[in-house]
Amino acid sequence: MSELRDLLRMRWARLQRQISYSDGPALTFLVALALALIIAGRLAEDVVPQTSVVFAMVLASLWLGPRTLPWFVIFCLVGVVYLAAYTPDISTVTVVRVLITFAIGLLIIVTSFRRMRLGVAGPRGESMFVDLRDRIARQGAIPTLPAEWHVESASRAAGGTSFGGDFIVASRSTDGSTLELIVVDVSGKGIEAGTRSLLLSGAFGGLASAVAADSFLGDANTYLLRQEWTEGFATAIHLHLSLATGDFELRKAGHPPAVWLHAGSGRWSVLDSDGPVLGLIPGATFETVRGTLMPDDALVMFTDGLVETVDRDIASGIDKLAGRAQMLLPSGYERGARRLIDDLSSSNDDGALVLVHRRPPYAAARR
Structure with missing residues (x-):
């Protein structure tokens, strides 16, 4: 019985590590969130603005690794273009919103390329440095x-x-x-x-x-x-x-x-x-x-x-x-x-x- 309990504990710890260091669960959630925001922006543009997709991109910059993050940002920007294309009256304000969203997306992509040398997302890299600091202590x-x-x-x-x-x-x-x-x-x-x-x-x-x-x-x-x-x-x-x-x-x-x-x-x-x-x-x-x-x-x-x-x-x-x-x-x-x-x-x-x-x-x- 104890051997079975130890085996289950090891499997659970391994699953936790895989969830922690894999982009899979976070990516699934973020894609679903981005799609929900894009659909909501298409059906209720007066309630959900086009710039709401920025929220999903910011979360992605915190959770996703540098190899996955640029593709997710591109996916979100394509959604912004889709929403702008179906806007009845494209005003100057709409153009400015789209440009600001693209600027934020570009900034996130550039940041991800800088993180590429480390190979981990921002919080994970920070946790590595915290661990190193604690080891010095x-x-x-x-x-x-x-x-x-x-x-x-x-x-x-x-x-x-x-x-x-x-x-x-x-x-x-x-x-x-x-x-x-x-x-x-x-x-x-x-x-x-x-x-x-x-x-x-x-x-x-x-x-x-x-x-x-x-x-x-x-x-x-x-x-x-x-x-x-x-x-x-x-x-x-x-x-x-x-x-x-x-x-x-x-x-x-x-x-x-x-x-x-x-x-x-x-x-x-x-x-x-x-x-x-x-x-x-x-x-x-x-x-x-x-x-x-x-x-x-x-x-x-x-x-x-x-x-x-x-x-x-x-x-x-x-x-x-x-x-x-x-x-x-x-x-x-x-x-x-x-x-x-x-x-x-x-x-x-x-x-x-x-x-x-x-x-x-x-x-x-x-x-």
Whole structure:
């Protein structure tokens, strides 16, 4: 009985996919709708105007694929010509209506030809991009960590779009002992950098879990060089953190340095290291900075969109970010990444930030 139920469920899912990705059902409905509008326009022209066929064409532009859509639009325009031919008195208003209908149909056909390269209708193409955007977000999702550790990430794209050139990759080792955090800034900003960040987020996510920490940036640099992009460079900062001891290794490639907030002294320090931008120099090497996060210490990694503006240099921006981060210590670092990026990010540039906090024993015990 269970096998039959599983078989029926699979057949139903397959039928749903066929309906979703096939023009057949939508085309049948639209042809019936267009015929109904044409017949109504012929029999009751005072009630149903000739331009009502535009409604069917607009629906078709949303539902039909680029190969079927032009033929349906031509079918509708033939119907408009048929209605105009049987109009008793062709006035200037009637001619203008027909011309406007043809202009809209031509615009829909041209749009369908532009979509032909993708091969899917408008909403389906949009859903693909939404899925890709969500995959980038999942790459930066922080895995489940021991109660001792609190890690947050936040990002914002230029212009308020969903795609940007800054992204975050987070990966925990199979045995759960270490955490890899990478903040990447792809050349460009907003939508123009979105396509490259889509590709790099998947590639860097795979590298983070497949190669040793000390070779990640080198392998990422080799990967970018192989792409041979005109604007194929990116900056990155990579944190390799031991969840048991708090020991970390930090490497960066042409990226702004991380800020280390010391709970014991109440001060902060900049963790800077040498390393060229990814995708420019073959065989590049990257300096390693090592340290140990003590209880209540915090580490902040970010992109230049948060600390550098046209009227502020990067050093002043880092000072401002570190000061805002220190103000989080009395109230706690919960939602600290989002608060920092809301305070510091600019609408003209992408921004991404990761906040790592090692909770003191008494706070971790309450978790």
